[in-house]
Amino acid sequence: METPQDRTDDLRANEAHPSIGDWATCAADPQYRAAVLDLLGALAYGELSAFERLAEDAKLAPTLEDKAALAGMAAAEFHHYRQLHDRLDEVGADPTEAMQPFAEPLDSFHRMTAPADWPEGLVKAYVGDSIASDFYREVAVRLDDDTRDLVLRVMADTGHAEFAVEKVREAIAADPRIGGRLALWGRRLMGEALSQAQRVVAERDALSNLLIGGVEVRGFDLVEVGKMFNRITEAHTRRMAALGLAS
Amino acid sequence: METPQDRTDDLRANEAHPSIGDWATCAADPQYRAAVLDLLGALAYGELSAFERLAEDAKLAPTLEDKAALAGMAAAEFHHYRQLHDRLDEVGADPTEAMQPFAEPLDSFHRMTAPADWPEGLVKAYVGDSIASDFYREVAVRLDDDTRDLVLRVMADTGHAEFAVEKVREAIAADPRIGGRLALWGRRLMGEALSQAQRVVAERDALSNLLIGGVEVRGFDLVEVGKMFNRITEAHTRRMAALGLAS
Numbered sequence: 001m002e003t004p005q006d007r008t009d010d011l012r013a014n015e016a017h018p019s020i021g022d023w024a025t026c027a028a029d030p031q032y033r034a035a036v037l038d039l040l041g042a043l044a045y046g047e048l049s050a051f052e053r054l055a056e057d058a059k060l061a062p063t064l065e066d067k068a069a070l071a072g073m074a075a076a077e078f079h080h081y082r083q084l085h086d087r088l089d090e091v092g093a094d095p096t097e098a099m100q101p102f103a104e105p106l107d108s109f110h111r112m113t114a115p116a117d118w119p120e121g122l123v124k125a126y127v128g129d130s131i132a133s134d135f136y137r138e139v140a141v142r143l144d145d146d147t148r149d150l151v152l153r154v155m156a157d158t159g160h161a162e163f164a165v166e167k168v169r170e171a172i173a174a175d176p177r178i179g180g181r182l183a184l185w186g187r188r189l190m191g192e193a194l195s196q197a198q199r200v201v202a203e204r205d206a207l208s209n210l211l212i213g214g215v216e217v218r219g220f221d222l223v224e225v226g227k228m229f230n231r232i233t234e235a236h237t238r239r240m241a242a243l244g245l246a247s
Numbered sequence: 248m249e250t251p252q253d254r255t256d257d258l259r260a261n262e263a264h265p266s267i268g269d270w271a272t273c274a275a276d277p278q279y280r281a282a283v284l285d286l287l288g289a290l291a292y293g294e295l296s297a298f299e300r301l302a303e304d305a306k307l308a309p310t311l312e313d314k315a316a317l318a319g320m321a322a323a324e325f326h327h328y329r330q331l332h333d334r335l336d337e338v339g340a341d342p343t344e345a346m347q348p349f350a351e352p353l354d355s356f357h358r359m360t361a362p363a364d365w366p367e368g369l370v371k372a373y374v375g376d377s378i379a380s381d382f383y384r385e386v387a388v389r390l391d392d393d394t395r396d397l398v399l400r401v402m403a404d405t406g407h408a409e410f411a412v413e414k415v416r417e418a419i420a421a422d423p424r425i426g427g428r429l430a431l432w433g434r435r436l437m438g439e440a441l442s443q444a445q446r447v448v449a450e451r452d453a454l455s456n457l458l459i460g461g462v463e464v465r466g467f468d469l470v471e472v473g474k475m476f477n478r479i480t481e482a483h484t485r486r487m488a489a490l491g492l493a494s
Contacts, residue, residue, distance in 0.1 A: 048311070051318055055302030064295070064343045064350075068328065071298055075325035078318055096311045103311075187281065 023091070023146035035210035036147055039139065040088050042106075042200065042207070043154075044196045047081035048099070049106045050074075050128060057121040066118070066167070073160040074127055080154045087099030087150055092221060105196040112192045119171045120185050122164040123245075127165065129161035130239055134232045143211055165243060172244050183245040190236050194229055201225055253375045267481035270338070270393035282457035283394055285387065287335050288345030289353075289447070289454070290401075295346070296353045297321075297375060304368040313365070313414070320372055320407040327401045334397055346383035348451065354442040359439050366418045366425060367432050369411040370492075374436045377486055389457060412490060419491050430492040437483050441476055448472055 020026060029035040054074035061067035088095040115121035136155040140148050172179045201208045212224035240246070249350040267273060274280040301321035308314035362368035383402040387395050420427045448455045451491035487493070 045311075048315060050319065051322075052302065052305065052314075055321065058299065062297065064292075064346060066330065067299075071295065071325050072329070074302065075298075075322040078322040081315065082319070099311060207478060 026144040035206040038207035042102040044084035045099040045102045047077045049079040053110045060118045060121045069163045076160045109196045126161045126164040186240045270391045273391040282453040284494040285454035289349040291331035292346040292349045294324045307365045316410045323407045354444045356443045373408045433487045439490040
């Protein structure tokens with residue numbers, strides 16, 4: 001599990017990354033503009049679908065307090081969605097059009113990973129939140145100043161899943177046998193996330209180029225995509241281990 | 248449908264109501280304290296269950312924008328819940344315990360009024376939001392200064408259902424036959440709401456006394472309860488007529 005110190009280091013690394021200019025300058029390049037609209041659309045739909053699923057999974061909660069904790073995460077995701085949506089509007093894009101290409105992969109992910117019970121719901125909330133943070137951080141360094149500010153602002157409003165960590169630990173302490181099942185579940189979540197991400201990479205060239213090299217790089221490099229996914233997978237593995245789940 | 252002017256008038260009327268003192272003074276009376284904890288518990292569970300149902304009903308939305316509009320209402324209800332929950336905490340009450348007596352009536356209401364399609368979902372969102380506002384306004388004048396400030400603050404964050412009004416008008420304009428069905432639906436929503444409210448009145452003496460007469464009145468008066476419900480029903484009828492639905 002990452003510490004606040006890790007996060008500060010990551011943010012410092014982002015700040016050290018040389019600026020590629022502001023939105024107005026970078027968006028003069030139609031390929032860059034298209035890539036960022038893709039990115040904002042993907043993030044916006046990701047947040048909206050996370051809202052939906054967390055609100056749904058809150059039904060599995062054994063107590064009112066637990067339900068409210070997951071509902072609180074859902075409400076936070078909605079506010080993230082709203083910020084991304086408004087940015088799309090602001091730069092003259094149609095938010096619905098920008099989100100549409102990512103609806104099917106994200107809906108598939110959630111359909112394939114509907115939690116069977118409350119502990120699975122907690123692990124999914126935590127894993128989903130963490131992977132999203134990792135991805136926001138990876139992508140932030142490749143963006144123009146204005147888009148990066150937005151992405152970091154949305155990402156900074158995290159920590160809503162921290163309650164899940166404690167609850168999962170309690171559940172495993174109370175019944176160690178569920179640890180094995182939840183470890184398997186954690187692997188499955190990461191596997192489905194990677195599989196849908198690969199679909200998106202295969203279908204969205206401009207976005208993929210942005211992800212692997214930023215505005216400077218034009219060559220599509222599968223090795224770089226793989227490296228980014230590996231970094232996110234490694235972070236996931238460390239978190240699962242810290243949670244007491246061998247992944 | 249009420250105008251901003253109506254709302255200002257109502258708030259002015261509330262302000263003209265003589266103060267009964269602050270929370271510390273009034274809560275020295277254990278019956279008053281119990282009644283306000285009941286009220287905050289009922290409102291908190293009402294907001295949490297509204298969050299749940301709106302998030303669920305958002306699935307019926309025909310477009311992403313429509314889904315996001317209902318999800319936005321759900322997120323707003325969650326923030327209302329959070330304010331009420333935190334107030335219960337602040338005055339030393341257990342929020343879950345305070346909410347528990349109202350879980351069954353509110354869950355029953357939502358179970359009996361699950362919308363069959365998107366127009367029914369819109370009418371329910373609008374009617375629910377409006378009845379809640381009416382109730383907050385009715386009850387505010389009977390409260391100590393601190394609790395009234397909280398209730399008016401939560402109530403002031405409304406208007407999230409206004410998009411529903413326009414959408415329902417469009418749906419009726421496009422297919423006038425659904426007007427009859429939605430009018431019936433509006434009556435059913437009000438009927439179920441009244442029926443569950445009567446259950447609560449019958450079971451929660453302290454709360455009922457507060458609702459009908461404020462801290463000064465101790466005699467339980469069914470006529471006064473009836474009058475309050477009538478005022479809310481009349482406001483509902485006017486709103487349905489303004490929406491083009493004979494109620």
